[in-house]
Amino acid sequence: MRVCALSELAPGEGRRVELDPPVAVFHTDDGDVYAIDDTCTHQDASLADGWLEGCEVECPLHASRFDLRTGAVDAPPAKKPVRTHEVSVEGDDVYITLSEAAPNLPPGVGAPTGGSAPSTQGLA
Amino acid sequence: MRTVAVVGASLAGLSAVRALRRQGFEGRVVVVGGEPHRPYDRPPLSKDFLAGRLEEPDLTLEAEGEDLGLEWRLGSPAVCLDPSARTVRLGDGSAVQADGVVLATGALPCRLPGSERYDNVHVLRTLRDALALREQLLPGRRLVVVGAGLIGLEVASTARALGIDVTVVDPQAAPMTEALGLDVAGVVTALHERNGVRLLGGARVEGLVGPGAGRAEGVQLHGGLRLPADLVLLAMGVRPAVEWLHGSGVRVDRRGVLCDGAGVSSIPGVVAVGDCSAWYDVEDADFRREEHWTAARERAAVAVGSLLGCSTPAPVRPPYFWSDQFGLRLQFTGRRRADDELVVEEGDPLDLDFLATYRREGLPVGVVALERGRSFTKWRRVLAAPAIQQAVRA
Numbered sequence: 001m002r003v004c005a006l007s008e009l010a011p012g013e014g015r016r017v018e019l020d021p022p023v024a025v026f027h028t029d030d031g032d033v034y035a036i037d038d039t040c041t042h043q044d045a046s047l048a049d050g051w052l053e054g055c056e057v058e059c060p061l062h063a064s065r066f067d068l069r070t071g072a073v074d075a076p077p078a079k080k081p082v083r084t085h086e087v088s089v090e091g092d093d094v095y096i097t098l099s100e101a102a103p104n105l106p107p108g109v110g111a112p113t114g115g116s117a118p119s120t121q122g123l124a
Numbered sequence: 125m126r127t128v129a130v131v132g133a134s135l136a137g138l139s140a141v142r143a144l145r146r147q148g149f150e151g152r153v154v155v156v157g158g159e160p161h162r163p164y165d166r167p168p169l170s171k172d173f174l175a176g177r178l179e180e181p182d183l184t185l186e187a188e189g190e191d192l193g194l195e196w197r198l199g200s201p202a203v204c205l206d207p208s209a210r211t212v213r214l215g216d217g218s219a220v221q222a223d224g225v226v227l228a229t230g231a232l233p234c235r236l237p238g239s240e241r242y243d244n245v246h247v248l249r250t251l252r253d254a255l256a257l258r259e260q261l262l263p264g265r266r267l268v269v270v271g272a273g274l275i276g277l278e279v280a281s282t283a284r285a286l287g288i289d290v291t292v293v294d295p296q297a298a299p300m301t302e303a304l305g306l307d308v309a310g311v312v313t314a315l316h317e318r319n320g321v322r323l324l325g326g327a328r329v330e331g332l333v334g335p336g337a338g339r340a341e342g343v344q345l346h347g348g349l350r351l352p353a354d355l356v357l358l359a360m361g362v363r364p365a366v367e368w369l370h371g372s373g374v375r376v377d378r379r380g381v382l383c384d385g386a387g388v389s390s391i392p393g394v395v396a397v398g399d400c401s402a403w404y405d406v407e408d409a410d411f412r413r414e415e416h417w418t419a420a421r422e423r424a425a426v427a428v429g430s431l432l433g434c435s436t437p438a439p440v441r442p443p444y445f446w447s448d449q450f451g452l453r454l455q456f457t458g459r460r461r462a463d464d465e466l467v468v469e470e471g472d473p474l475d476l477d478f479l480a481t482y483r484r485e486g487l488p489v490g491v492v493a494l495e496r497g498r499s500f501t502k503w504r505r506v507l508a509a510p511a512i513q514q515a516v517r518a
Contacts, residue, residue, distance in 0.1 A: 043168070049497035051505060060455075060501050061446055063421065075142065077165055079187040107182040108172050 005092045006033070014048040014057065017096075021103050023085060024048035025094060026068055028055060034068035035085040035096045041104040042078035080104035125223040125432065126151045129212050131202045132228030133157025134166065135417065136398025138185055139424035140226045145192050147425070147432055153194050154220045156212060158201030158229070159250055162186060167417060169254040170278035171448055175285065176258065180251065202229065205372040207391045224393050224431045227369070227381055228424075231362035231399035231415070236270070236332055242340040244355040245332060248275055249362070260355045263287035268343045268353040270329050272299030274447050276359030277312065280321050281449040291351055292316070293327040293343065304456065307466050308480070308492055311473045312454075315494075318476075319450045324351075332356065364400045364413065377402075379413045387427030395427040407459065416445040441508045442490075452476060455500045458490025458507050470499055479503065 003017045003025055014026040016038050024038035024047045032055070038046050040059040047066060051058040056065045056074070064078035071081040082104060086097040128144060130137045133155050141153055157163075164183040172178040200216040205225065212220045233247035246257045257279075261267070267283050269276045272294035280290045296302060298309035299316070316323055328346035342352040364380035375382045375390035379402035387395045387403060398420040402411040414423070422441065429435065444457040464482040471478035471494075479499050482490035488507060493500040 043172075046497060049501050051501050060497050063418065076185055076187050076190075107179075108177040 001098070002093050002095050003035070004094050006089055006094050007092050009033070009094070012052055014050065014052055016046055016048040019098075021105060022046070023096065023098070024057075025087070025096070026052055026057060028052065028068070030054075033087050033089055033094055035087045036066060036068060036071055037082040037085075037103050037105075039082075039103075039105055039109060040064065040066075040078055041073065041080040041082055041106055042076075043106050044109045047082070125149070127154065127222040128152070128224040128226065128431070129154045129156060129220045129222035130226040130228060131156045131205075131212055132226075132230055132398065132400070133159070133161075133163050133196070133198060134228070134230055134398070134420075135163065135185065136228035136230065136400075136420040136424055137226070138163040139421045140228055140397055140428050141192055141194060143425040143428035144432070147428055147434055149428075149432060151223075153192070154222065155194050155196050155198075156200075156202050156214060156220060157196070157198040158215075159252075160199040161251060162196070162198070164251060166249070169251065170248055170275050171282055173254055174258050174261065174279065174282045183251070201368070203368050205369055205374065205394075207373055207394060210393070225395070226424075226427065226431065227366075227374075227389070227394065227396035227400055228398045228420075229365040229368070229400045231364050231380075233358065233362050234360045235358055236329065236360075238336065239332060239340075239356075239358060241337040242332065242334060242356075243338060244353075245340050246355065246357050248279060248357060248359065257355075257357065261286050261288060265289065265354040266352060267291070267355050267357065268293065268351050269357045269359055270294075270343060271359035271361065272296065272323070272325075273303075273359060273361060274300075274445070276357065277316065277449055278447060279357055279359065280316060281319070284319050284321060284450070290320070291322040291324060291353075293324045293329060293345065293351070295326065295328060297325040299323065299325070303460070304492055305460065305462070305464070305466055305482070307473065311476065311478075311494065312449075314474070315450055315452065315476055362399065362415065364402075366400055377411075379411055382411050383427075386430040387423060388430045393431070395431045397424045397427040414443055416443060418444045441504075444504070452495050453497060454492070454494050455497065456490065456492045457500075457504050458482060458488070460490040464489060469503075470496060 009027040012029050017023040022038035025035045045061040049060045055068045058065045062077045065074040071084040083099040088095045163185040200214045204213040233249045239245045266289045269292040299312045301309040330344045332340045333342040334340035366376045381396035381401045383403045385404045402413040405412040442458045446455045460482045464484050468480045477495045479493040479496040481488040491503040
């Protein structure tokens with residue numbers, strides 16, 4: 001599935017793709033493109049908003065770092081890896097193939113909560 | 125160094141233990157915790173846990189299968205440190221002897237006199253506190269929150285969503301004025317008022333109203349106003365948990381364990397990190413307690429480096445905190461002073477969607493954002509750049 005144009009994604013930046021669950025696509029300073037689940041596995045935070053350094057992105061809330069290549073997390077509070085998705089770039093188009101593994105969403109996200117939790121926006 | 129005692133089993137203590145292992149310490153590590161629990165994450169206690177969306181197992185800070193080879197001594201607090209004998213004594217009469225000591229005992233909520241005797245007057249620091257408060261947060265009840273800091277405001281937000289009538293009283297004219305300045309305090313006020321919270325600024329609390337024990341009936345303000353309440357939360361700030369160190373020779377004052385810029389206390393071989401500590405700050409030319417989650421996590425590696433005699437670079441990132449209220453995310457980083465100028469860079473504060481910088485002689489020294497996580501991270505990187513930090517200090 002096409003998610004964006006490469007020219008819209010400056011090196012060193014990430015972007016959230018509104019799927020369910022959302023996906024984050026990153027363009028590293030070295031020119032590589034990676035896609036992982038956007039939601040930190042610890043709490044509801046968008047990794048596309050995180051601090052990208054080399055092949056790692058740091059969660060904007062609690063600073064757990066995820067490896068874009070493997071999805072692995074360096075240190076808690078996040079305890080589980082994020083899924084990685086296969087990326088291909090054809091011309092200016094960035095395509096991803098979604099992982100078939102089950103996502104590691106944080107507690108309270110993605111599950112029916114009842115009450116007044118903010119609803120998930122922009123389901124694809 | 126063969127044995128290290130880490131006194132405190134929350135985020136700062138756990139981060140210290142991880143840093144010890146990561147920095148190559150293979151000796152014995154004893155972790156002392158006053159609470160009976162393994163390390164857990166406190167920020168959700170005022171939010172998702174209080175709302176019932178998270179439960180106790182969701183809060184654990186240790187990863188599945190994580191084995192740092194620790195000896196846990198949980199459920200009995202440290203009561204005395206004897207640095208000459210390098211011994212920590214615990215409340216249950218046992219003792220831990222160690223070559224190095226990490227103090228990470230955190231902080232204790234401030235209370236009003238006599239508040240402990242009321243069943244419906246709460247503080248919020250521990251899991252136990254949160255469970256007690258959660259049980260009483262029932263729709264239609266009247267909650268009075270004393271103190272409009274992060275804890276008070278987050279509980280107000282959670283409670284409103286649960287259908288509770290909420291009044292927040294605070295000595296400052298507007299909430300978080302000291303931390304964020306008057307303009308942003310106005311935004312926080314608007315956020316709460318739009319969501320039905322009654323904010324009473326400039327209010328001095330005289331005490332609790334009630335028979336002295338059992339159920340408090342309300343809160344008495346200076347000037348005669350009496351706020352009836354079904355339950356009360358005291359969120360009036362914290363004091364460092366350092367009483368147990370008096371007489372130990374470790375230098376302590378109301379700010380906490382006084383440490384140099386790398387976490388070393390007045391006694392070599394004893395370092396301190398997290399809410400119990402006040403590290404020397406070059407910019408302030410004074411000791412400063414950094415009472416936020418991120419500081420507890422990041423500074424542990426520095427303190428442990430000092431303890432092990434490795435040279436670890438000092439933390440380079442400016443202070444940072446975040447808060448979730450009424451579904452919106454507030455973030456702040458930097459070092460704001462009262463006379464810094466607020467410049468809105470993006471969005472509009474009145475729309476509750478903006479990013480602003482605090483500027484000192486034109487240079488950005490702080491950033492505050494509501495719902496602007498993406499731009500906030502960019503600004504956070506700008507502020508953390510060594511060139512900016514040096515220019516600000518010069």
